[in-house]
Amino acid sequence: MRRVININDDWKFIKQDKEQPIDKDYNDEKWEILNLPHTWNAIDGANGCDFYKGTCWYRKVFSVDALSVGKKVFIEFEGSNSITDVYVNGKLLGQHRGGYSTFRFDITDAVEYGSKNLLAVKVDNTVVDDVYPQMADFTFYGGIYRDVNIIIADKVHFDLMDYGSKGIYIVQDEVTEEKASLAIKSRLVNANEEEKKVKLWADIYDSEGKVVTYVAKEVIIPSGETKEVDMPVIIEKAILWNGRKNPYLYEVKVSITSYNDRIDELSIPFGVRYFKVDAEKGFYLNGEHLALKGVSRHQDRKDMGWAITEADQIEDMELIKEIGATSIRLAHYQHNQIFYDLCDREGMVVWAEIPFISTMSKEELEGINAKQQMTELIRQNFNHPSIMFWGIQNEIQIGGERSEVRKLVKELNELTKKEDPTRLSTMANVAFVDENDEYNYITDILGYNQYYGWYSGKAEDFSEWIDNYHKVNPSVALCISEYGAEGIVQYHSSNPEVKDYTEEYHALLHEKVWNIFKDKSFLWGTYVWNMFDFGANIRDEGGVKGRNNKGLVTYDRKIKKDAFYMYKSHWSDEKFVHITSKRFLDRIEDKITVKVYSNCSIVTLYVNGEELETKVNDDKVFIFEDVILKDGINVLKAVAQCDDIRLEDSALFNKVNEKNTSYEAPVDDKGKSAENWFQMPELNDVEVEAIEISDEVYSTRCTFGELIKNEEAKAVLRKYLGKLDEHPSFAMTMGMTIDKISALAKEIYNEKMMYVLNRDLSKIKKS
Numbered sequence: 001m002r003r004v005i006n007i008n009d010d011w012k013f014i015k016q017d018k019e020q021p022i023d024k025d026y027n028d029e030k031w032e033i034l035n036l037p038h039t040w041n042a043i044d045g046a047n048g049c050d051f052y053k054g055t056c057w058y059r060k061v062f063s064v065d066a067l068s069v070g071k072k073v074f075i076e077f078e079g080s081n082s083i084t085d086v087y088v089n090g091k092l093l094g095q096h097r098g099g100y101s102t103f104r105f106d107i108t109d110a111v112e113y114g115s116k117n118l119l120a121v122k123v124d125n126t127v128v129d130d131v132y133p134q135m136a137d138f139t140f141y142g143g144i145y146r147d148v149n150i151i152i153a154d155k156v157h158f159d160l161m162d163y164g165s166k167g168i169y170i171v172q173d174e175v176t177e178e179k180a181s182l183a184i185k186s187r188l189v190n191a192n193e194e195e196k197k198v199k200l201w202a203d204i205y206d207s208e209g210k211v212v213t214y215v216a217k218e219v220i221i222p223s224g225e226t227k228e229v230d231m232p233v234i235i236e237k238a239i240l241w242n243g244r245k246n247p248y249l250y251e252v253k254v255s256i257t258s259y260n261d262r263i264d265e266l267s268i269p270f271g272v273r274y275f276k277v278d279a280e281k282g283f284y285l286n287g288e289h290l291a292l293k294g295v296s297r298h299q300d301r302k303d304m305g306w307a308i309t310e311a312d313q314i315e316d317m318e319l320i321k322e323i324g325a326t327s328i329r330l331a332h333y334q335h336n337q338i339f340y341d342l343c344d345r346e347g348m349v350v351w352a353e354i355p356f357i358s359t360m361s362k363e364e365l366e367g368i369n370a371k372q373q374m375t376e377l378i379r380q381n382f383n384h385p386s387i388m389f390w391g392i393q394n395e396i397q398i399g400g401e402r403s404e405v406r407k408l409v410k411e412l413n414e415l416t417k418k419e420d421p422t423r424l425s426t427m428a429n430v431a432f433v434d435e436n437d438e439y440n441y442i443t444d445i446l447g448y449n450q451y452y453g454w455y456s457g458k459a460e461d462f463s464e465w466i467d468n469y470h471k472v473n474p475s476v477a478l479c480i481s482e483y484g485a486e487g488i489v490q491y492h493s494s495n496p497e498v499k500d501y502t503e504e505y506h507a508l509l510h511e512k513v514w515n516i517f518k519d520k521s522f523l524w525g526t527y528v529w530n531m532f533d534f535g536a537n538i539r540d541e542g543g544v545k546g547r548n549n550k551g552l553v554t555y556d557r558k559i560k561k562d563a564f565y566m567y568k569s570h571w572s573d574e575k576f577v578h579i580t581s582k583r584f585l586d587r588i589e590d591k592i593t594v595k596v597y598s599n600c601s602i603v604t605l606y607v608n609g610e611e612l613e614t615k616v617n618d619d620k621v622f623i624f625e626d627v628i629l630k631d632g633i634n635v636l637k638a639v640a641q642c643d644d645i646r647l648e649d650s651a652l653f654n655k656v657n658e659k660n661t662s663y664e665a666p667v668d669d670k671g672k673s674a675e676n677w678f679q680m681p682e683l684n685d686v687e688v689e690a691i692e693i694s695d696e697v698y699s700t701r702c703t704f705g706e707l708i709k710n711e712e713a714k715a716v717l718r719k720y721l722g723k724l725d726e727h728p729s730f731a732m733t734m735g736m737t738i739d740k741i742s743a744l745a746k747e748i749y750n751e752k753m754m755y756v757l758n759r760d761l762s763k764i765k766k767s
Contacts, residue, residue, distance in 0.1 A: 001262060005149060008147055009035045010061075011036060011038070012032070013038065023090045036144050036147065036307075037143075038058075039307040042304055043303060044537075045141050046536075050537075053142065059121075060118075061117065068113055071108075071155065072155055072191055073111055073151070074104045074151040074152075075104065075105050075119070076151055076160075079144075080143070081141060082142070083126075086120075089117055093107055098369060098372065100335075100355065101164055101380060106160075125141070129362065129364060132355045134358065137536050138300075143305075145307040145308075156188065156263055157188075158189070162379060163379045165380050168254050179234055179236050180234065180238035182235070183231070184252065185229070186229045188219060188256065198257060199257045199258075202252055203255075204250055205251045206250060207248060207250070217229060238272050241271025244348070247344065247346060247386075249385070251268065253268075268383050277477045280474070281522065282525075285349070290349070292326055292327040292526070293326050294525050295328060295552070296527045298331060313338050319531070319560075323568050324567065324573070326348070327525055330353070332357050334380070340386065343386035343387075350384070351388070353394065357393065371411070392427050394449075395428060397432070397439065424443075425445075428448070432737070447481025452513075456745040459516075462480075462483075463520075466516070477524050486501050486549045486550055488502070497671040500671075501541070501542030501665040502663075503561055504581060507580060531551060533555035534548050534555065552567065562578075565580070577596060577598040581594075587656065595623055601616060602615075602640065612627065631655050686756055697766060698762065700742070700758050702738070703736060707738075710766075713761055719760070742754060
């Protein structure tokens with residue numbers, strides 16, 4: 001039987017590139033001692049400083065007992081970012097390129113049995129041209145940030161070198177309420193010098209541990225070969241995995257036996273289900289419509305980066321469950337197996353994806369690494385019933401219009417369908433992709449990342465855009481794969497507006513947007529960006545450096561923002577009442593408006609012990625106007641009545657004479673969506689005239705990337721839009737044309753602005 005030995009403890013670490021510290025006699029006494037998981041960017045990865053990107057070294061002494069002679073020995077890394085070189089006793093075992101998937105090396109011939117062995121690992125999180133991601137709006141934390149294991153297996157074993165997979169795939173050929181027809185596909189390796197005859201067994205257990213059915217097959221494996229074996233199996237009257245209603249899991253124990261010995265065995269939980277997406281009616285699970293009320297998740301935490309614990313991941317899941325979500329987009333890379341297991345057990349419908357994001361390599365045009373990561377993602381996660389969608393790209397169009405990008409997106413889709421024809425392929429287009437672009441028709445289903453009400457336009461613009469897209473592409477199954485706004489719990493306003501970064505605007509935008517989404521029944525899903533604040537070192541937003549603050553919960557998971565409770569009121573069956581703006585303690589107004597979220601239909605507000613008013617509605621939002629405050633502390637209590645259940649929530653408001661200036665974000669452009677990027681000139685005296693523009697000159701048809709490369713064109717942009725190219729997030733717009741972004745930010749790119757830009761740009765000839 002195989003043994004899995006965790007070796008997370010007692011590593012040596014140095015944050016610099018030493019010359020090959022790979023030998024046993026190398027002096028590492030001054031190196032830091034630590035346990036895994038570990039990242040060297042836990043602090044500097046989310047504080048707005050230039051976080052360390054480069055090579056670091058780890059060393060670890062481990063033993064393999066003498067009883068393992070004649071076995072196969074592997075080392076397994078569950079996650080190391082992003083280029084990892086592994087040495088055992090001075091011998092290079094190999095290099096893995098990519099920071100999110102499990103990978104293994106065969107160390108059988110490198111270890112010394114019954115004595116101490118030296119494991120030296122070089123990890124480098126430098127961005128290189130042929131490893132993804134190239135660029136993204138999140139921090140690339142360096143380190144060995146997941147578990148490391150030694151695996152000792154018989155020479156006949158389930159394939160451990162199959163892209164980090166288990167070597168066993170449970171293929172759901174056909175699933176109905178009557179029966180589940182499955183195929184258990186196993187990859188058997190024979191590392192002996194002679195062929196081996198073995199028996200392959202598969203026992204399927206129900207959730208109570210009772211055997212439901214079993215199947216067996218004799219197999220002859222030639223020496224030194226890997227043999228793929230299919231075993232069909234049927235579960236009669238199968239209990240279906242049915243999302244959060246009933247995430248029912250079976251377990252299959254697949255074993256290899258030789259005579260009376262069981263020489264390898266794996267236990268794999270799995271669920272059986274069927275699903276589809278209809279372009280007109282949305283998502284269906286097991287024949288019933290299921291609204292995919294989704295959130296997106298990044299895996300990092302404050303002062304921990306990606307080096308999080310199992311308890312941290314369980315806490316994340318509990319928060320997602322509390323809000324009432326039914327689906328999770330696990331962005332923008334492969335997550336820990338622990339979290340996929342949690343999704344299986346809790347009934348979350350999952351969108352899993354690779355970090356082919358923002359821009360494609362300029363040099364490596366075949367997409368070798370993207371295809372490798374796609375294969376790893378699918379093979380390592382094939383047996384998770386929660387995963388319904390494989391994501392092949394996110395906003396890859398930001399890097400600009402390139403034929404090789406389109407080619408690779410198509411090839412990734414073809415690869416995905418070849419690796420797993422049982423699930424749906426999807427991707428997330430950046431907002432400026434035209435509705436008629438072929439990017440809309442490559443994958444089975446599609447998402448768009450749209451930020452009306454924050455980066456462009458107003459929240460109400462969602463309705464027109466969604467309806468127009470569906471009219472143009474009625475056969476395309478559409479979801480909103482990202483939407484949201486920055487919300488910083490320090491900032492507050494009685495009159496929230498875009499770009500004020502207040503908790504109130506954050507909640508208000510989500511109120512407006514959800515009221516639009518819930519009536520668009522053809523959307524197959526919507527995904528809040530994001531469930532949690534996360535590290536994004538390039539950012540400087542609202543006085544907070546190094547973070548994306550769009551989460552419904554803070555980076556440390558300590559504070560649920562008001563918007564969290566807005567969604568909970570719509571999505572969750574757990575009855576509650578919540579007074580908003582509790583952190584907006586000091587008030588200068590004599591009268592204030594009090595907002596309450598609840599999924600009860602009757603809410604009564606009490607002020608300083610006296611009943612003020614009772615509201616009755618099913619809209620989840622209860623507004624109490626003209627609430628009079630006395631000087632000093634005021635105690636408010638909201639009481640909700642749900643059938644025979646009485647629920648309460650309290651808040652304190654302090655009536656003061658002077659405004660608390662700490663509630664205001666240090667920004668000058670409140671009320672303006674995209675204008676924080678620009679310095680707007682006065683164009684009142686400009687008269688718009690007709691202009692003829694040829695392809696030989698620059699114009700608003702060009703991308704920002706093209707324009708910024710030409711000094712004269714760059715000067716025109718700066719003349720009218722200020723030093724936009726120095727904004728921290730400018731790189732994300734390099735692939736956008738001004739014409740396209742003008743549709744997203746009409747308040748900036750009005751008729752006069754477009755005229756003066758074209759008037760001046762068209763005077764510059766392209767070289």
